[in-house]
Amino acid sequence: MASLSAWFWNERFWLPHNVTWADLADPAPGVEYPKAGHLLAALPIALGIFAVRILFERFIAGPCARILHIQSGVGRRAQSNAVLEKVFTSITKNPDSRHLDGLSKQLDWEVRKVQRWFRQRRNQDKPSTHTKFCESMWRFTFYFYIFIYGMCFLWQSPWLWDTRHCWYGYPYQVITSGLYHYYMTQLAFYWSLMFSQFIDIKRKDFLIMFVHHLAAVGLLSFSYANNMARVGSLVLFVHDTSDFLLEAAKLANYAKYQRLCDFLFIVFGAVFIITRLVIFPVWVLNSTMFESWDIVGPFPSWWLFNILLLILQVLHVIWSYLIARIAIKALLRGKVCNDVRSDIESSSEEETNTPTEGLKTPHSPRGENGTNGHCAAAKGQAQNHSSW
Numbered sequence: 001m002a003s004l005s006a007w008f009w010n011e012r013f014w015l016p017h018n019v020t021w022a023d024l025a026d027p028a029p030g031v032e033y034p035k036a037g038h039l040l041a042a043l044p045i046a047l048g049i050f051a052v053r054i055l056f057e058r059f060i061a062g063p064c065a066r067i068l069h070i071q072s073g074v075g076r077r078a079q080s081n082a083v084l085e086k087v088f089t090s091i092t093k094n095p096d097s098r099h100l101d102g103l104s105k106q107l108d109w110e111v112r113k114v115q116r117w118f119r120q121r122r123n124q125d126k127p128s129t130h131t132k133f134c135e136s137m138w139r140f141t142f143y144f145y146i147f148i149y150g151m152c153f154l155w156q157s158p159w160l161w162d163t164r165h166c167w168y169g170y171p172y173q174v175i176t177s178g179l180y181h182y183y184m185t186q187l188a189f190y191w192s193l194m195f196s197q198f199i200d201i202k203r204k205d206f207l208i209m210f211v212h213h214l215a216a217v218g219l220l221s222f223s224y225a226n227n228m229a230r231v232g233s234l235v236l237f238v239h240d241t242s243d244f245l246l247e248a249a250k251l252a253n254y255a256k257y258q259r260l261c262d263f264l265f266i267v268f269g270a271v272f273i274i275t276r277l278v279i280f281p282v283w284v285l286n287s288t289m290f291e292s293w294d295i296v297g298p299f300p301s302w303w304l305f306n307i308l309l310l311i312l313q314v315l316h317v318i319w320s321y322l323i324a325r326i327a328i329k330a331l332l333r334g335k336v337c338n339d340v341r342s343d344i345e346s347s348s349e350e351e352t353n354t355p356t357e358g359l360k361t362p363h364s365p366r367g368e369n370g371t372n373g374h375c376a377a378a379k380g381q382a383q384n385h386s387s388w
Contacts, residue, residue, distance in 0.1 A: 013301055064133075139247045
């Protein structure tokens with residue numbers, strides 16, 4: 001274990017030339033440098049955030065949903081049928097035509113009736129709009145809080161106004177209480193997302209989002225351990241500017257304020273594109289790649305950090321294109337198209353498949369499948385947060 005630890009914390013990788021861990025281990029009285037051990041503090045904070053979320057959804061978000069008359073139940077439940085239930089739980093939740101024909105003959109039902117049963121049964125397991133509203137309200141509250149906190153903290157920080165201060169004196173840079181709390185809160189939140197993802201609304205991109213949260217935790221931990229927290233705080237702030245807007249759009253959608261939802265999504269798209277395609281490369285990448293080269297010089301972890309940020313920028317371009325395409329469709333059509341990440345099948349889809357036996361779901365086409373499609377799509381693309 002000692003050999004493994006020595007290999008992992010190799011000074012030649014983590015620190016600039018002629019700097020050792022011993023140089024950072026014993027600072028002057030009242031001075032504190034970031035240490036890897038500080039990262040452990042994020043775990044109990046994450047549990048606290050998770051507990052606060054449970055209380056928030058129950059005592060704040062829940063009553064707000066009821067005031068807005070947001071439904072807490074699901075649509076019509078599938079009638080009890082042992083044969084179909086066994087197929088649903090053991091074989092497939094979305095049978096193909098061969099299975100449908102076989103079940104139709106076995107039960108002496110019309111194929112459309114069997115299709116409808118499986119649609120109802122699938123929707124029966126879907127979370128209600130009430131549940132999704134509470135989840136989004138919690139995320140909106142946290143994202144808005146951390147955005148305001150970051151803005152207030154960075155407003156007083158010299159590296160917000162002159163990014164070269166991210167590198168002056170590096171790595172002998174004091175970790176202030178404001179920077180420490182900003183980093184630990186962000187890190188703890190992503191740890192809490194990893195915990196809560198197993199009880200949250202299950203979506204098709206569960207594994208992708210789990211890897212995303214894991215990558216966010218890794219990047220935050222990496223930048224803190226080698227004391228790149230100053231520029232890391234700028235990266236976090238750039239990403240925080242759009243997250244709460246997306247959640248606000250989703251809240252408006254669940255409350256069926258369609259115009260407000262579309263407006264908020266357009267604003268979200270504009271802010272996302274400006275911050276990710278203009279501010280991030282011009283302001284942050286310019287500092288991490290060129291200013292740091294002139295002031296500190298390259299070293300192995302510097303290369304890795306910049307490669308990861310460049311990969312993130314490529315993702316920004318892809319996500320911005322997808323968001324812009326959805327936003328343009330929203331402007332041209334007056335509403336947005338459906339998305340594969342939508343949490344529940346639409347009544348319009350059912351009507352297309354079974355024109356004479358359309359089943360009304362608790363979410364109207366203009367609500368769940370009008371705008372929530374792009375909200376959910378953007379969330380998967382932007383997070384995800386959209387976070388680094």
